[in-house]
Amino acid sequence: AQKVTQAQTEISVVEKEDVTLDCVYETRDTTYYLFWYKQPPSGELVFLIRRNSFDEQNEISGRYSWNFQKSTSSFNFTITASQVVDSAVYFCALSEYNTDKLIFGTGTRLQVFP
Amino acid sequence: NAGVTQTPKFQVLKTGQSMTLQCAQDMNHEYMSWYRQDPGMGLRLIHYSVGAGITDQGEVPNGYNVSRSTTEDFPLRLLSAAPSQTSVYFCASNKASYNEQFFGPGTRLTVL
Numbered sequence: 001a002q003k004v005t006q007a008q009t010e011i012s013v014v015e016k017e018d019v020t021l022d023c024v025y026e027t028r029d030t031t032y033y034l035f036w037y038k039q040p041p042s043g044e045l046v047f048l049i050r051r052n053s054f055d056e057q058n059e060i061s062g063r064y065s066w067n068f069q070k071s072t073s074s075f076n077f078t079i080t081a082s083q084v085v086d087s088a089v090y091f092c093a094l095s096e097y098n099t100d101k102l103i104f105g106t107g108t109r110l111q112v113f114p
Numbered sequence: 115n116a117g118v119t120q121t122p123k124f125q126v127l128k129t130g131q132s133m134t135l136q137c138a139q140d141m142n143h144e145y146m147s148w149y150r151q152d153p154g155m156g157l158r159l160i161h162y163s164v165g166a167g168i169t170d171q172g173e174v175p176n177g178y179n180v181s182r183s184t185t186e187d188f189p190l191r192l193l194s195a196a197p198s199q200t201s202v203y204f205c206a207s208n209k210a211s212y213n214e215q216f217f218g219p220g221t222r223l224t225v226l
Contacts, residue, residue: 009154033212045157045204045217052212091156100145100164100211101172106156 002027004094006105013082014113021077021108023092029053031097034068034075039089039107048090051075082112115140120205120218127195127225135190135221137205145208146188147172147215148180150201157204163188164211195225 003026013019025034036048049059051068059066063080079086092105121136139146147162149172159172163182177199179191188207192199202222206215 006156035214043202043220045206047214047216050212050214095211097212100162100170101159102147102206102211102215103159103173104149104157106154 004105118218
């Protein structure tokens with residue numbers, strides 16, 4: 001069965017600090033996809049990134065970076081030089097190739113204080 | 115493109131009432147899903163569909179029905195509302211299971 005664990009319920013940082021959000025997943029499949037979504041205080045869900053299980057390259061997009069490690073079943077998300085606008089709930093999610101479901105973690109609430 | 119639209123945005127029901135949450139997408143996506151979001155529990159999958167005429171249960175299907183008669187629409191029916199169904203409901207669509215999902219703005223439902 002597939003499962004996503006985001007152990008950090010809430011993180012608070014001061015602006016310009018770096019912060020890492022952890023995501024650990026479980027799956028029996030060899031082909032799967034991992035996602036991160038952002039939910040700002042306005043409530044909508046915004047797609048950030050997708051990774052497939054065969055691509056372990058780290059990805060950087062501006063101040064955002066993702067570290068995918070199959071050996072530890074983790075797909076962590078780092079925000080460099082955090083800003084107040086980064087305050088949101090961040091969800092990690094997993095989709096196995098031979099199922100049609102997307103399973104979400106419980107989310108991490110990030111608060112960035114000025 | 116409007117993307118994924120949901121109506122209504124807010125709804126208050128009394129226990130035992132029934133209602134339908136509407137969801138539509140104009141991106142010609144085959145896959146559509148319904149989630150509920152409760153504090154501390156993330157998004158939990160209620161029902162999903164991989165195409166017109168095909169639906170399946172997710173993690174928390176009890177008390178909800180769905181049908182998919184067209185590619186565009188995926189309504190969620192609450193048969194007899196209960197206070198435990200108080201939640202925020204999100205509809206989503208995607209091209210295939212491994213593609214990113216596009217979410218609607220959500221419906222906040224309160225059952226008294």
